[in-house]
Amino acid sequence: MNRYPVWKYALLVVALLVGIVYTLPNFFGEAPAVQVSSGKATLKVDASFVPSVEQILVKAGLKPDFVEFDGNSVKARFADLDSQRKAQDALIAALNPDPNDAGYIVALNLLSRSPRWLTALHALPMYLGLDLRGGVHFLMQVDMKAALTKKADSLAGDIRTLLRDKDIRHAGISRDGDDVSIRFRDAAARTAARTLLLDQLPDLQWKEEAEGSDFMLTGSLKPDAAKRVQSAAITQNITTLHNRVNELGVAEPVIQQQGADRVVVELPGVQDTAKAKDIIGRTATLEMRMVDDSAEARAAETGSGPVPFGDERYVERRGTPIVVKRQVILTGESLTDAQPGFDENHQPAVHLTVDAKGTRIMRDISRDNVGKRMAILLFEKGKGEVVTAPVIRSELGSRFQISGSMTTTEANDTALLLRAGSLAAPMEIIEERTIGPSLGAENIAKGFHSVMYGFAAIAVFMCAYYLLFGMISTMALAFNLLLLVAVLSMLQATLTLPGIAAVALALGMAIDANVLINERVREELRGGASAQAAINTGYERAFATILDSNVTTLIAGLALLAFGSGPVRGFAIVHCLGIMTSMFSAVMFSRGLVNLWYGRQKRLKSVSIGQVWKPGASAPAKA
């Protein structure tokens, strides 16, 4: 009756092993580290940078545990916080001689100390939330109005092109606020324009007015089109932020949309918050303009003449100056993709894909300007830099390539920059929270200790009250805790301080299942059932109750998960997982142990479950 098939035991053993392996990384702790990454959109950090970093550190008299390149940045791990600080100072002094023009970002970070074989198994330590590890939390507000303004600007450009294509004369296109106004000299032109624009630009609605002797046509975005623009803006900004933050090499950044127009950026483990702010605040925008190659422009480039009116002077990546026209042809908004590759001469190139509107613009521009150069500019912090200025070889369509004097790495870089560099609307930081790791270390220590002491107290009580069954219950509890920690580590779920509290709560509730079972078995024994029957019935009867009660608690956990954010979410994740592991461990694991111990004894007379007090007897019956 109380026998478990072998496969169930096998399952339990496997679960135990998995639990142990995946819990182990959490005990290795973390070590302070320094991380070097690129501070300029055009500077690159790669594996060849490692020896230079090593040299700087050796010169400063520091001995890092290791210096390695992790795909994005160079990381150097140290044994203690002091060396970490010294290393950071040394690296900053050596790499950024001019603090106002910082080429590299040297940030503090934390790296796990687990041995390589564990990491190879993807056994990673739990992701400690902001309150436990410390880090930075930014809340960024997307300027939706600016998104709409930008959209209006680009619409003005489109309208200009459309009207010119169809040869409809107008007296000026301007943008005021979020609307675009077009002047006409006569009503016929206006009507023609209106018909055309209604057809070509379905997102706009038009109003006709008269101003003085001119006929005005004012267009504004339809409300749902405006909404679409705004949500597209925030989505694009989030993607850009992802790319930006990944450059910083912070492990597990959290970037989410919050509400209709806000973005949350959480960077745990980053102690150098000024740098993090710097990175996130970098809002590089992309523009494409024609290069002016007239004689005056050439003169301006070499510095022998002034910059002509309608042009601006920028510096190309290698330092050569370029004069470009002021009018923006295309912005990064139209770019849908940028991939590195090769052109027909097997030279490194970047393949760009633009959307439909961009296609039209590119086609027109390239048709009229074959042989001329088009510059791609990246603006950061208000300063512009020309990434490349290739020659237009032929008429371009929706996919075109930029090639010429690029190495493969430069092609990769440019593609990355172009992919990452487009913000649809400006963002600013409205909330910033930092927490130092000292508080984190205290909190986590206190939290863990309280859970441990509570566990110990419960264990003592259970063993005293239920004897052997109590010990089995305690082991089931320990198994539960092990599984819970392992699952959290596997899922890389966030452990926050409320999460630790949820672990404690889950343990307290796991006790419920065990107590239900034990009390039920006692009751059966009290009622006179045989020992084996008592165990069997006890478990069966208790299971229905355990199921019901756990499901209701699970509902509460799921609600918190769905609607909570931040620490509440951390709590909810652990809560839900805790319920599931507790069901597994209380029902299957403890039954397995009981079956192992008692199952085979055919003539089982009594079980060690503490005193089974029988009412109605003059002296309490001994179990």
Added chain:
Amino acid sequence: MEFFRIRRDIPFMRHALVFNVISALTFLAAVFFLATRGLHYSIEFTGGNVIEAAYAQSADIAKVRAAVEGLGLGDVVVQNFGSSRDVMIRVPLRADLKQGDLTTRVFDALCKAEGGAVKAQEGAAAQGQSASRQVCAAGAVEPLRLSSSEVVGPQVGKELAQDGAKALAFVVIGIMIYLAIRFEWKFSVAAIVANLHDVVIILGFFAFFQWEFSLSVLAAVLAVLGYSVNESVVIFDRIRESFRRYRKMTTQETIDHAITSTISRTIITHGSTQMMVLSMLIFGGQTLHFFAIALTIGILFGIYSSVFVAAAIAMWLGVKRDDLIRASAREHDPEDPNAGAVV
């Protein structure tokens, strides 16, 4: 060891009226305090003032905290950020103090703690016009500087409050549906009424004592709701089983029997959970403190509401054996010696 040597069924339901009246009164008191005093929301809900101070030497966080707490501005958070010389102080917003005044007050207190005094210093601002700024001077030294002071708006708070309310609604509806399916609608209503009353009482305590209501406390309150329903479910399950087994007892006797049978399990479970929570209260530190308090109150009132109130309400709603034993014609209880008998 057996703590619960109960020979006879304890007649809980006889005193059902008294229990329910007490619980109704506590509930009303809680609602009253919530309405009049309101909850003392933490900085996450209200937003607050974040002040950054840069010290010339390593800052002694404990001293800083003592200095700021002495101002009596409510719960403040003081921590290092960046280097050991930079301190971040978070103070909740107050209706009666403007942000500027609040900052000045805090800066004053910090300065005094360093043995200095705040003076206005004339200087030239960026554009060359003269401007005065507050400087803390202790003799010739400037022990600390005010780096920045910014307001963290409550914009974040409103959404969280809405989300919390949605979560609560979802929990209530979900649990009601589940209980209606597993047991019967009368139980579902009884359970929710009894357990919501738990939640409101916890909130009432927090309103009365003006303890800080933070996100963790909200999580604890929602967890208590689930936990307390858990409690009721165990008892209802037992009631259902007793209805099946003991066909001769009246409803009231059946309920009494069910509660008495489970009292041992109830007390032991709650005791164990309470041990864990107690450990958190004592050892868990400031952050877990109010969380543990909310849980303790929840556990205690959870026992009360599940044992006395939920079952009583179910009884008053008129729960009968037939409600729970819908398929009794087909089901045969294996323990029932009269199974299959036909008269």
